[in-house]
Amino acid sequence: MKEEDVMNKRSLPLLLLAIAITAAAASGCKDTTAERSGSGEEGEAAVKAKVSPYPAALSYWVPMNANVAATMDSFAEIGVYREMERLTGTKVDFQHSPMGQDKDQFHLMIASGKLPDVIEYSWSGVTKGPDNAIKENRIIRLNELVEKFAPNLSKVLRDNPEFRQLVLSDEGNLYMFPSFTPDPGSLVYNGLAIRQDWLDRLGLPMPATLPEWERTLTAFRDMDPNGNGRKDEIPLLLDLKVMNTGHALIGAYGITTGFYNDSGEVKYGPVDPRFKELLIVMNRWYKEGLIDKDYATVDQKLKDAKMTEGIVGAMAMNIGYGIGTYTSAMAQVDPDFRLEGAPYPSLEPGGTSIGQMAYSFNGRGAAISASAENPEKIVRWLDYAYGEAGQLLFNFGIEGESYTLKDGYPTFSDTVVNNSGKLGVGYAMTRYARGAFAGPYISDKRFNEQYMSMPQQTRAVAVWSKADHARLLPPLTQNSAESVKITAMMNDIQAYYEDRVNKFIMGVEPLEQFDNFTASIRRMGIDEVLRMKQAALDRFMKR
Template identity: 55%
Template sequence: MRKRKNRFMNAVALLAVFAILMAGCSGNGGGNGNEGNGGIADKGTAEATDMTTKEIGYPDSISYWVSLNPNVSATMKDYSEIAAYKEVEKQTGTKVTFQHPPTGQEKDQFNLMLASGSLPDVIEYQWNQAPKGVDSLIKEKRIIRLNELIEQHAPNLTKVLNDNPDFRKMVTTDEGNIYVMPFLLGDPLLSVFNGPVLREDWLKKLNLEVPTTISEWETVLTAFRDGDPNGNGEKDEIPYFFSIADTDLNSLFVGAWGITADFYQEDGKVKYGPIQPEYKEFLTLMAKWYKEGLIDRDYATTDGKLKDAKVTGNQLGSLSTYPGSGIGRYTDLMKESNPAFAVVGAPYPALEEGGQSIGQYAFPFSTHGAAISASAKNPEQIVKWLDLKYGEEGHLLFNFGIEGESYTLENGYPKYTDTILNNPDLPVTQAMAKYFIASWNGPMVQDKRYIEQYYKLDAQRNAQESWSEADHSKRMPPVTLTSEESSKASAIMNDVKTYRDEMINKFIMGGETLEGFDKYVETIKQMGIEEATSVQQSALDRFNKR
């Protein structure tokens, strides 16, 4: 323990020295002066030189607003109980008071907090959901521009951004502002984490191969319906569970037509998938499958718990899910009741043999990160405190936890102990949450070695590999909307998505025939989808010019 503490303190000391050197080098450089930097004096003044060349300490306290991850709330009251945060408090002396909005009310609580003007020091959020856009929030002095503060007091993050120009491009707005200490995916392996899964034991019993095309999927689903894969003579199997939410995330099936269920871009031109002619073909197929009993009849009213019950009740043959909370969790849950239970990930299906489909993909930066409010009295110290997570020691701490407890170093590789991977009292995700935040997000660089160990089963690793073969080129990057664009797009898309989802269910379940698709498209156009598309196009054009 003493050895680990000494190494941490040495790292902190080195970072402090580095921060001084960085400040000395950049204190008189160019830039935008005090624009949006929370009250730091203009560069070049005696006060600014004083501030940027002397060492600063860590803050005594920080108020920190962030959503409460369910794996934390299962065993702890807030993030202050996570071992990584306890360790940072022990080493820096900074007391963090976490404020967690009620689960399910995060967006409403965020908007209320902004409207009230009473803001905590740090706000961690998915910022593409912020009203008016982040540049506007900086101008309105809700949050502050971080460019200069990062340059002067965050040597670790500065190195990450310098070493990865694409990261810097993504975290910088069209107006040149860096607004958060970002959550970054440190490897392409981390970008793909959802896709189609089938009951492998059912496939084997019915002598079927893993499907790769739409027609092969139809063959498999039909066999699941008719072939009695459970062998109980009841033929009560549900071949496929459809979900609008899954379609939004990963384009399962709709991606075979080269479109998505939201905005996508093709050769630099933005399009809205649900009004394309190809979307009618997708809906026609889903309606056919639903009528033939290949899709869960009750999909529209099936929540997460009921879906789990259908999987563990040996009813469901295929669905979209995750490697951890899906493949891994279901496999663990079925060990005793059905040892033969096995699932396999399938490639995103193409229309034809050798074709390619659009699949789920997350860009290295998805706009999630920790911003500093304009009311924070010590932004320099807060930036320095947050920057610890991007250094070597902090990186290990927030991805792997406490050395000797949650992980050990084996030839330089941080290997999780049985406390994490084989905890007799907790699922892996909850065991992880007691020590670190890598299994969800936060201001840090997520390490691929976390996922390499989290995926304990070959089925998980093979699924991720299969899903990664999909086309990701048409996915929209993390563009930034202006205040006017954000307000305009939100007003339009709230209505469009509500209507879209209502009509998808009607088309699939037979409440409306596909002859009404043209009228559906016209209605969405009347709602302003072309204007919303134009907004996305302008944002994409600006992003490409960064």
Template identity: 50%
Template sequence: MVRKMKVLTSSAIAATLLATVLAACGGKEEAPKTADPTPGNTAEAPKDVPYPKSLTYWVSLNPNVAATMKNYGEIAAYKELEKKTGTKVEFQHPPVGQEKDQFNLMLASGKLPDVIEYGWNAAPKGADSLIKEKRIIRLNELIEKHAPNLTKVLKDNPQFKKLITTDEGNIYAMPFLLGDEMLAVVNGPVLRKDWLDKLNLKVPTTIAEWETVLTAFRDKDPNGNGKKDEIPYFFSIADLDYNHLFVGAWGITSDFYNEGGKIKYGPIEPQFKEFLATMAKWYKDGLIDKDYATTDAKLKDAKVTNSQLGSLSTYPGSGISRYSLLVQPTLPSFSLVGAPYPGLKAGDKPLGQYTMPFTGIGAAISATAQNPEQIVKWLDYKYGQEGHLLFNFGIEGESYKMENGYPKYTDMIMKNPDKLPITQAMAKYFIASWSGPIVQDKRYIEQYFTMPEQREAAQTWAKAEHGKQMPPITLTAEESSKTASIMNDVKTYRDEMINKFIMGAEPIENFDKFVQTIKSMGIDEAIKARQAALDRFNNRK
């Protein structure tokens, strides 16, 4: 995650989000297996401060909301929140695809809404700088006085407080927090299980076993159409950066990582050459989709649904479940299985995808807001028991019902009468399926994973190593200004060369030249800046 005067930086979550957390920093500072962050009884709210009568709220429009609604004000949870608090909210949504540009323009203009919900890791300047420039405000004291529910969550989970506090001691947003490690691992390698079964192959666990499986997918006609049209594996640089598949077998990532408190940049490490050489061999041998670099999401979907693709990186929901629902009506034997992140040899514990409990996503209050204490109180409602249930499960009796203390989604969500996909049905009622200023509840994911294959995949992927994950470190404005252009150039060059090495346009013997070029671009300065930021992070209290 990136920042300027405290630019949040994390190599693994350049995306998203999303969602989706508790990794080691420094040596192995793991968050507890979770001191239950699910709110209990709602803390006593301050009586002297009322909820605001109205406020303006800037936030990106989630695609699942956009599919059936025009703005967040139509979500049942927000309608109910208005009834509970009397606060009328005017939601402002930037055009889809223009969120970053609109955010930057908004900050530059100084014409700010009361609340800005954003992935602050993508902000051009970090929170400390934005606080000094009077764009957003420090929330520490306001939270202590007017947010008893969030205060309790932070007291019960001190690792959360460390993550949401900047190096200068500022809390800048009411955070989106992952409430359980189950929510941290949401992506990994998936193979056609029916193909494995047909060819009498086991799920691979090492790089060598993967090569054996992919070769069999190429040669033995597992789709049974008599043509040699199978694509064993779909590679993508985005997947590589997100989940470290295959490169993690060498104990490195394709970006910055944290090895025992020391920052390293994976692409200049000797192991990256071995990874590239393996991928180049696989590509030459026809084990990797020859068109991977020009294949978009729609075409990738077609390769799966046309029974051509044997393996890929994907999610339990938008991958395993969605593909199964799309393909099984015409090919009942179609099935997918989540595979372990492979090591170089049996028993290795390679790196895998992992999301920190806090990734910079949260609701900040602008410096121009007239009633920040009232807004903090309003936002804090979501962290209490009622608000927690409301924004993770929706309306009791409609979208969920309590069964022995467990909020169970109704058929309105799981078997929507309007035939809406589960994520769109959820979006009509609550925000747990993406993000927002809440603690995400693991009971959401337990039910969202309707297929045993989904749950088993997540459990399998979670066994990978996460200790080298970058925590949400923050760069100073000076560090960021010095290294932002460096990393833009490095990433552009890195991506270009990864494709050239894999596709054979650049001989692997030129790897040392590749490393020297990256060093000449200033990667050592970028590493130094992140090392300083990691040291500051480790010293946070």
């Protein structure tokens, strides 16, 4: 489509939207200043002045995203928020915590009581829970405000009762504007990926069981699959945090490295005897050089460097920042480079494994602080993202710049898809929209269809989707008393777990000490945590 055609198509929707906003300001969506002033002269003056239904300015705290940080300093630079300012007149002061300090900065901010107008965070993991944040006058209950001033979100919740069950707290509070992903195909995004070109070069099949993986990794170690004549290959680059997220390898034993749902009963994988079986395998792989010897100290930057150096054979990764990023980065460096998603390995042929699958709501959303002025205006501003125009804006950015409508289908422009920068298409999309990462809007599956533009990405999702997802826990809400206890106990348990697991894998701690390991976790209170998690699951099922 020619540029002038794009601009002509763009002008009419924007004109209609401007008319709609003006009409809304003059009619039902009048300013609350006028409402509170009654029918007096001051109220009439406000109505005549057509005061905007949106706030003139607001402060907005949100953790910095890695995709954004790669090319921008603030969310204010993203096209979606530049356009939101143009459409609504609202100037947003974004406040970001430094990368990696989100949790600490959030709790310091909440404790201080000096709060911005909007706080976007993963509220399901907040100490004492969101209900207590309402009781302590940190954020406000939104049920009535959303019903009155947020027609778009109200419709979404009415039309999708399963979303409402996920979003409401145990006490029935709607406490934030949620991040929704309705499309099941967009909820699977993590799993093991392997160098298919190495498999082809060595004449090996795709491994599907743990024994097959061991034989494959051994071949990667011994048979010079990268063809440089040096024994520099890292068969498997292990990342325990990613394994915790996606359950790669551990899922073969029917457990996870955290909490999971066993037919309605909450259980904790690391105290299960089957966890020791995994550690025995990991310890053997580490001793035999099948796992990167430095895996415990490798950060994201080092992982990227090792992958793009062409020495890693397999790693658990995401579909975007993973298969997409590395494939794009290696396209010119090594034309033979080919990553493919591998099945979640089972113990035996034809067996099953727990895999990664997110829920349509993961606990993240934008709450309004109790200190915010004109919360009804902020509600209207946040609600914009849940309407048809807002869904296009938040997922695809600015029409005519980052996307065009082709037969009604929002199609990313060459500026995004054919981005020549080495960061890849995901970063290019992030310069314009929030589709590449969660936020207070509804994820559009048409974004994912283009985000996964590479056939190997589509194939990976299809393969990873075959894993067992029945044992994954929904996002649970702990009450205030439970949350304080769980946070205190799990901080100690998790630190102990990570320290001991690495020592077991690297052989620093003998596996004969596994029973002492599980006994220590029980002394630290895991059984009480399980009791409280079980209570939360029971409450969730009764919502």
